[in-house]
Amino acid sequence: YGFAFAKATVSSPDMLAKFTLNHAMAYVKFSISSQELSTYKLKSVSLYDKETKTPLSGVFTADLDTDELIYGTDVKPYATVSLTTPELLASTQDIYLTTYPADLSGKEVYIVITLENDQQTVTIPILKEGKQLKANAVNTIAVNNLKLSDNSCEWYEPVETRLLAGGWAYGESNCLLTNISTEGVDNVINVKARGNFMEVEEPKYAKTILNCDLGNANKMVRVNGSATDITPVNGDYTITVTGIQTYAGLPGGCGQVAIYGADQTTVIWSFIIWMTPTPAEHPYGNTGYVVLDRNLGTYMTCEGDNWKQNGVYFQWGRPTPVGWSGTVGTNIPTEATNVRFSIENPRALLYTNNVDNTKSDWYLGAWTGARTDRKDDFWGNPNESSTYLNPSDGHKSIYDPCPKGYRVVSPRVLDEIEQKGEFVKQSATAVFKYCYDGTNYAYWPLAGCKWGSNGGNSGNNTGLDTAKGAACYWSNSSASSYGNDKDQGATSLYYKVSDKTWTHSSGRSHAFSVRCMKDTENR
Known part of the structure; x- marks a missing residue:
């Protein structure tokens, strides 16, 4: 870990050289x-x-x-x-x-x-x-x-209970779960930095960057009273986020708020604003897992046979979602040799088409294409086993997109749906029905996805998958053994209706749905 050198001259080959390292x-x-x-x-x-x-x-x-x-x-x-x-x-x-x-x-x-x-x-x-x-x-x-x-530093929080995964974050959760009303529902978010101190800066400003995934023109998310303007962070390093129902036909959805440093331009972190009535918690049989009744980002469950049940999409390991349609997000080729690139582009799907050595991952690391470039602990559950059924559930990480007290489901939850879920094709949608307690059902919609190779959508290319072609869900775990993982992916549930096939590992750049389970450590 040091470097030293010396010079010495001898007058004959038989003499010892005496030197002192500098x-x-x-x-x-x-x-x-x-x-x-x-x-x-x-x-x-x-x-x-x-x-x-x-x-x-x-x-x-x-x-x-x-x-x-x-x-x-x-x-x-x-x-x-x-x-x-x-x-x-x-x-x-x-x-x-x-x-x-x-x-x-x-x-x-x-x-x-x-x-x-x-x-x-x-x-x-x-x-x-x-x-x-x-x-x-x-x-x-x-x-x-x-x-x-x-x-x-007043703006820095020293204590972090989530898994840091070698990185940094702002605030105690990446997702605010809130109801909304026509009068407005106020929530306070602490935006202090935490984790790797060498990568953070003082948060000074905040702004709404997405009002609603179902229609950004509906001004549903306000930061410190404004739905459009950048505003200073409060003196105690909090921001006040208000959810307002501005359109009678839209009582919820998924918005997003970003914070900035002194330049007021570069996003240093962003938060999901999940506007929904309080989701129910379903105990899944004898598995020990308690799972929310709806996809992250939606305000309804699937009994209504409505495409709005689908929620939003996430590339594996990222703390914020990408839009289900081109109107609420962008597609850019990935240059993510570090996490900061994805943080500064929170509304962009980072696609891999014409980018070398990606192995179907938005995160490039050293950009050699080797498995050692990957970050397997983004969502807190690196898989060192030889099976996609990772025996560990891991711990909630600072990059996990679920609200406080919840985290992305274990691969064993996805396996439970595969083994015991019943495929049902409805009029407008298709779902997997899962009887979680012997009487009542949980519903997992076939919400489709956005392909990380080029940003295209599954199904009929609407982003809503009205063709009901595929169920695409992420777990919190990376894929199994390196040798068997050609795309160096993550453990997923991918069910293709046309040939009734199940796939358990998918490229991490694909944007799939996410379901949240109870975090027993309440982080």
């Missing part, structure tokens, strides 16, 4: 202790020059004649040391970090300390006055008796 890097020793957080394990520490962006890490070339480092184009203003085996902070821990030599004198820099236990991740950014990081020397930084109150 370290071109700076070494930082963190000495960290805590009484308040002694039951947590120390996971990582970062040094971060957030404001002036002094280079601290990245690829470099060393000129051994001049003792100079020449930085590459990927330099970062932070450096991180992560512990493979985190240990309790019950006693003082010393850990070492390698950085570029840097003069941080007179600058305010962050010491970002991340801890974890079985249920929470705690990240505490501490603002300190910087000093010179000298090459060929150990520079010591002590953090004595670390506390939650050491958090230096």
